[in-house]
Amino acid sequence: MTATFNRQDSEPVQDPPLHKSWHALTPLWQGGENSVQQGLPHAQLAPAWQILLLGDGSPTRHLQLLTTEPTEVDVIDMSLIGMDSDGAPDLIQAVPGPRLRRQVWLRKASGQRLAYATSWWEASHVDEYLQNRSLPIWASLARLRTELYRDVQGLYYGHSAALETAFEQKGPFWGRHYLFWHHGKPLTLIYEVFSPYLTKYLGSMGG
Template sequence: MSRSTSPTLETRWHALAPLWQGHSPAIHTGLPHEQLAPAWQILMLGDGSPTRHLTLLTREVIEVDVIDMASIGMAPDDAPAQIEVVPGPRLRRQVWLRTASGQRLAYAVSWWDANHVDEYLQNRALPIWDNLSQLHSELYRDIQGIYYGDSAALAAEFQETGPFWGRHYLFWHSGQPLTLIYEVFSPYLQRYLGAMGGGDWLRSHPPSR
């Protein structure tokens, strides 16, 4: 992919190759601080808007570069299993979240009911949270998984060395699943949040085979 911020068509999305991954109860109880530093846990495991968090951290407007809006029908799309609760046919949206000055901070891919996506993404150039806030939608962010892993594509695009921390979650609205979202954050955020942690902990807690 080009480093340009202009939209380009993407036919695949960038999942991490996990070195470690966690689900409940790790998500609900939190992780050891030597595995993921407290400030990073607020970002990764909290239920607040990541766009709002990034704005507060950087003191810049967070903008969206849409790189993919693809109809995928009922294909599983190599997405997390929770894609099954999102009604189809589905549309996949990929974006970079960046500061107004051009620094990429996060990558996100989301899956929507194609028949209703325009109701919630009325301005597709805005972050999801900004669109939904304008509608005064009541939402529940249901975090389903957290990952620590590698991606050569994201390393090139972030211009940062991995591994990276990522997560996926469902947005619920009026008791119904609205969208499934997978996010990966750039290590550039260590300038604001401090060291992430992860590497030393993983070396002393190797994944079981």
């Protein structure tokens, strides 16, 4: 059973302080492209969760279908990081610099946070693809009819005290990173972590 933190509805959820600039998991386990391609044992990660984490569909769209509510975005960071690797997965080198880092919460329209995402973009081109920066990336790119390929490259299962506070859920959490490809070139690197709150819709994570 997933543990939750209880609070009064009148109390706003406070943003946790940024640790090392963005909320990377401290992994108990991580897997690379082979794990993504082969899938994981169902005892480790349940099939419904594998579809969410390992599939190449839009997580924003998946969350909306699961919850029957629009998925909204709270942008918490837009920072120019230049050529810094930013503690990101090594694939950040595939994104031309200088770069911009964007951090968001994905949440139900009614407020419940469902996921956290950090993305890294070529700073000079980010405005072409995120014309409305408060929209989910999927919605922004869909409006532009941008053809994309979501290339999932890594999986993580681990802890983050900051995300426990933000999600109001006990860890550990599942996350992933992937590249968006556009016209044969990397467009952005994205690191996502999903809240165990989603067990309400997807069932047990397994393990």
